[in-house]
Amino acid sequence: MNLDDDYGLDAATDARDAEAEAFLCDIHGEPSEFATALVSGLSKRNKAIPCRFFYDAEGSRLFEQITSLPEYYPTRTETGILRAHATHLSQLVPPGAVLIEFGSGSSTKTELLLAEMDDLHAYVPIDISPAALDDARARIAERFPRLRVTPVVGDFSRPLPLPAAIAGHARVGFFPGSTIGNLAEADAVALLTSMRAILGKGAILIIGADLKKDVRRLIAAYDDAEGVTAAFNLNLLRRANRELGADFDPGAFSHLATYDVRHGRIDMHLVSGRAQTVNVLGHRFRFADGERIHTEHSHKYDIAGFAALVQRAGWQSREVLTDPENLFSVHILTAS
Structure with missing residues (x-):
């Protein structure tokens, strides 16, 4: 998914992305794709994490649960x-x-x-x-x-x-x-x-x-009553903590699914529940209360x-x- 189509980068963000990638290479050798994408995505004006990183072992397990939910x-x-x-x-x-x-x-x-x-x-x-x-x-x-x-x-x-x-x-x-x-x-x-x-x-x-x-049916499919899709989305933050030593507090974020009528798509987000700062691989990312991380498009x-x-x-x-x-x-x- 190319999120740059919807989330523009300014010159300062480009510079931060370059510094982040250099830092990852210096400390860890060849950077993991997840590490590079996470630092780059959180450095954007509109923060985003590509949906391809949902599927670590825990994410795959949760997705299997999602596929058998009545709403999905x-x-x-x-x-x-x-x-x-x-x-x-x-x-x-x-x-x-x-x-x-x-x-x-x-x-x-x-x-x-x-x-x-x-x-x-x-x-x-x-x-x-x-x-x-x-x-x-x-x-x-x-x-x-x-x-x-x-x-x-x-x-x-x-x-x-x-x-x-x-x-x-x-x-x-x-x-x-x-x-x-x-x-x-x-x-x-x-x-x-x-x-x-x-x-x-x-x-x-x-x-x-x-x-x-019907939009209500779409939203329900991506925001089920049991909260499995929410856990699947929040697992991105837990994965960052497990694999990269980040210090996200998953309890300080919530799952949000919205429908974009103009583009005909579901968008999934993680929403910060308070003003907070998160550390990822030596970088500090500030979140305002209510600020979103975009995690998935799903066009219909x-x-x-x-x-x-x-x-x-x-x-x-x-x-x-x-x-x-x-x-x-x-x-x-x-x-x-």
């Missing part, structure tokens, strides 16, 4: 769509093709498709977590012993080498979960363009996208708007699958 419809709704249409989706995949999943995580939704895709040459899950890939590979190998599974550890938003064994085979991409919604429009187009380059001419991409709906789409978005990246919308309530959508795209 996206996971179960998309799973229902994939289950209902798995046979149809398998018929779109040519024999001997390779299924490439971007940000595969636990690969649980993928199993619905793999169960119907008897003629796949290989399944290539891509994820930044080696542990997640190892767990998924072991489970899939046990269930589908004849399927070639070749995991790739890496950030799929950047160029990365794919296994030589898939050369010459048709490629089908899979990107569930509406992760595309976490990106600003220009970044979403850039990512979709990169995926088209990875998959190649004539490829198919199966992608999930959350749909616009209508069908026509999403089709226009993907077209900018060289994809054509071939078919759209939805649930009976039109809460969520799964799009089949073909590369121009």
